[in-house]
Amino acid sequence: MTVNTIVTPDIEVAVAALARGRLVAFPTETVYGLGADAADGAAVAAVFAAKGRPPGHPLIVHLASADDVAEWARLDGDLAVHVKLLAEAFWPGPLTVVLPRTAKAADETVGGRPTIGLRVPDHPVALELLRRFGGGVAAPSANRFGRVSPTTAAHVVDDLGGLVDVVLDGGATTVGIESTIVEVLGDEPILLRPGAVTKADLERALGVEVLDGSGGEARAPGMLRSHYAPDAAVELVEPDQLASEISVIPSAEVDRIGIVAPVVVDHQPSWHLPSDADGYGRELYRALREADRLGVERLLVVPPTEGRLLAAVVDRLTKAAARPERP
Ligand code: TXA
Numbered sequence: 350m351t352v353n354t355i356v357t358p359d360i361e362v363a364v365a366a367l368a369r370g371r372l373v374a375f376p377t378e379t380v381y382g383l384g385a386d387a388a389d390g391a392a393v394a395a396v397f398a399a400k401g402r403p404p405g406h407p408l409i410v411h412l413a414s415a416d417d418v419a420e421w422a423r424l425d426g427d428l429a430v431h432v433k434l435l436a437e438a439f440w441p442g443p444l445t446v447v448l449p450r451t452a453k454a455a456d457e458t459v460g461g462r463p464t465i466g467l468r469v470p471d472h473p474v475a476l477e478l479l480r481r482f483g484g485g486v487a488a489p490s491a492n493r494f495g496r497v498s499p500t501t502a503a504h505v506v507d508d509l510g511g512l513v514d515v516v517l518d519g520g521a522t523t524v525g526i527e528s529t530i531v532e533v534l535g536d537e538p539i540l541l542r543p544g545a546v547t548k549a550d551l552e553r554a555l556g557v558e559v560l561d562g563s564g565g566e567a568r569a570p571g572m573l574r575s576h577y578a579p580d581a582a583v584e585l586v587e588p589d590q591l592a593s594e595i596s597v598i599p600s601a602e603v604d605r606i607g608i609v610a611p612v613v614v615d616h617q618p619s620w621h622l623p624s625d626a627d628g629y630g631r632e633l634y635r636a637l638r639e640a641d642r643l644g645v646e647r648l649l650v651v652p653p654t655e656g657r658l659l660a661a662v663v664d665r666l667t668k669a670a671a672r673p674e675r676p
């Protein structure tokens with residue numbers, strides 16, 4: 350179905366669309382989300398259709414406040430304590446917590462699972478949208494299935510123009526990499542996806558060890574490696590190998606080979622990203638999208654070396670480089 354996509358900074362337009370069961374792409378501090386009323390199964394089904402995402406992949410439910418968690422998740426035993434500690438330390442912020450669910454979310458939202466991923470985003474526009482809407486907003490990243498996450502409203506329009514009712518424009522996102530996902534079902538929290546909240550941050554807040562489950566596709570369905578890959582084939586390169594890699598690029602192939610690196614290189618097309626992982630992460634997806642737009646076929650990527658977002662950036666780059674066939 351094709352719709353007339355409205356791009357606007359007007360939160361009221363977005364609230365009205367959500368209330369009518371329509372799709373609203375909105376900014377968060379991580380990436381833009383493709384939102385629908387999390388309690389409305391038909392609206393959530395439209396999210397899957399617009400993205401081209403197979404059903405059964407659970408969506409993250411965005412809330413205005415940690416006070417709303419008890420409506421969506423069952424906080425038996427120690428879970429209430431764990432959630433309180435996480436919320437105090439990291440919300441609003443780039444952390445999604447997977448918990449046992451209540452019946453509040455539509456089955457479509459959680460892909461028929463007994464659990465639900467919840468997050469209070471740290472973005473003034475997202476928070477205002479959620480407050481005025483007054484419910485939970487189910488939202489995966491606002492890209493077509495198999496493309497990198499959007500960090501600007503223009504990226505969303507490129508992917509989903511004509512498929513989403515409203516794109517709420519709140520400028521470029523500040524983190525640029527998807528949220529950390531931690532599963533908290535029992536005594537041993539499991540990190541499902543690294544992000545700006547690190548494993549060490551989680552352990553400090555909870556006072557217990559957090560297991561690393563970020564390699565497990567079964568636990569966090571929808572985290573296929575190809576989710577984080579551009580069309581170009583990504584190859585990770587060590588910093589000290591870059592010059593020799595560039596020197597062997599045949600002149601006939603210069604335009605088809607791109608370089609993303611935290612240093613200035615003597616090659617075009619190239620993207621010089623900041624050397625610290627936070628700045629690098631903020632700009633990475635824009636660079637990958639530009640490379641695709643230029644028709645780059647091979648992308649040589651030198652990762653950053655330090656910073657809070659290092660594990661998250663290396664995780665996404667490693668997945669992009671290990672990409673299997675596209676879906
Ligand atoms: O930063 C973010 O997390 C962004 C913004 C919009 O909040 N959202 C995002 O969603 O990146 P995305 O496209 O990665 O999809 C949500 C992911 C799924 O791939 C799934 O692995 C995980 O969240 N997830 C959601 N609910 C889950 C659950 N109940 N159990 C396990 N994993 C879950």
Ligand code: MG
Binds near residue numbers: 489490498576
């Ligand atoms: Mg995604």
